[in-house]
Amino acid sequence: MFNHNNGAVFSNKITIADFLNLFKKYWREFFLTSSLGIIASIIYLWLTPNQYQATFYVQMAQISHPSPSGRTIINAEDPNILITRMKIPSYYSDKQIQVCGLENSQKPYEDLVAAIKSSIPKNATSIIELKVFGNSKSDLITCSESIFEGIKKSQDNIVDNHLDNENNLLNINIDRLNYLRGLMSKSTDSSHSTSAFYLLTHNEYISLEQEVLRLKENIRANEAMRTRLLSPIYVFSKPVAPDIKGVILIGVMAGIFAGFFLVMIKKSRMIN
Numbered sequence: 001m002f003n004h005n006n007g008a009v010f011s012n013k014i015t016i017a018d019f020l021n022l023f024k025k026y027w028r029e030f031f032l033t034s035s036l037g038i039i040a041s042i043i044y045l046w047l048t049p050n051q052y053q054a055t056f057y058v059q060m061a062q063i064s065h066p067s068p069s070g071r072t073i074i075n076a077e078d079p080n081i082l083i084t085r086m087k088i089p090s091y092y093s094d095k096q097i098q099v100c101g102l103e104n105s106q107k108p109y110e111d112l113v114a115a116i117k118s119s120i121p122k123n124a125t126s127i128i129e130l131k132v133f134g135n136s137k138s139d140l141i142t143c144s145e146s147i148f149e150g151i152k153k154s155q156d157n158i159v160d161n162h163l164d165n166e167n168n169l170l171n172i173n174i175d176r177l178n179y180l181r182g183l184m185s186k187s188t189d190s191s192h193s194t195s196a197f198y199l200l201t202h203n204e205y206i207s208l209e210q211e212v213l214r215l216k217e218n219i220r221a222n223e224a225m226r227t228r229l230l231s232p233i234y235v236f237s238k239p240v241a242p243d244i245k246g247v248i249l250i251g252v253m254a255g256i257f258a259g260f261f262l263v264m265i266k267k268s269r270m271i272n
Contacts, residue, residue: 038251041250053235054132055236056129056144056231083120086116089113091150115132166215167219
């Protein structure tokens with residue numbers, strides 16, 4: 001604590017009572033520095049534009065694969081890979097930069113990456129949460145829509161490639177079915193409907209017919225599992241930044257510490 005012998009000399013320990021005594025004795029200095037801290041906070045809040053947040057959830061596109069036990073459903077793209085790609089500036093298009101109002105920015109693509117926060121909700125395997133930050137609520141909606149459309153377009157390409165393969169296989173199987181149907185028709189007409197050839201052809205036809213039905217059902221399922229929004233894009237009505245209370249508190253605390261050092265300097269000069 002303070003030792004008042006031969007002036008003000010400091011020991012290694014300063015108690016709360018010592019701080020209170022300082023405040024009482026040098027309240028003008030603390031009031032001045034705290035006021036300056038509050039003024040600096042107000043200037044910061046005045047110069048810093050409000051920042052709003054848009055939040056939305058995206059259901060990843062999924063692909064269905066037929067299997068003996070039914071269907072196996074997997075994500076068209078690993079959510080972690082998508083999140084990684086969205087952190088690369090080159091992932092975004094010039095149109096997205098313009099829609100998000102960053103065309104006049106010095107580093108528009110880097111700024112767009114910084115404005116998007118993506119994550120995987122707890123216990124979710126095919127959903128990503130996206131938060132987009134900006135200075136305009138109206139621009140946030142159009143920007144978020146553009147970002148979603150970019151995700152949907154990239155995943156649609158993956159699903160389309162898979163559907164092209166399935167449709168090609170479906171057409172091959174249908175052509176084979178038509179061919180087998182013709183063979184069985186000829187066998188029936190020539191009274192060979194009980195021959196080994198007819199029976200083998202008939203078994204292949206039944207098996208292939210079931211495969212065609214599975215492929216058609218699988219194609220319909222894949223079309224229904226494309227990328228989609230789980231809920232409308234929501235924009236918070238109040239700005240999320242700057243934090244007015246937090247900034248004011250930091251200004252007051254900074255002013256108090258500045259006042260403490262000012263008092264220390266003053267007392268050291270009195271000792272000297």
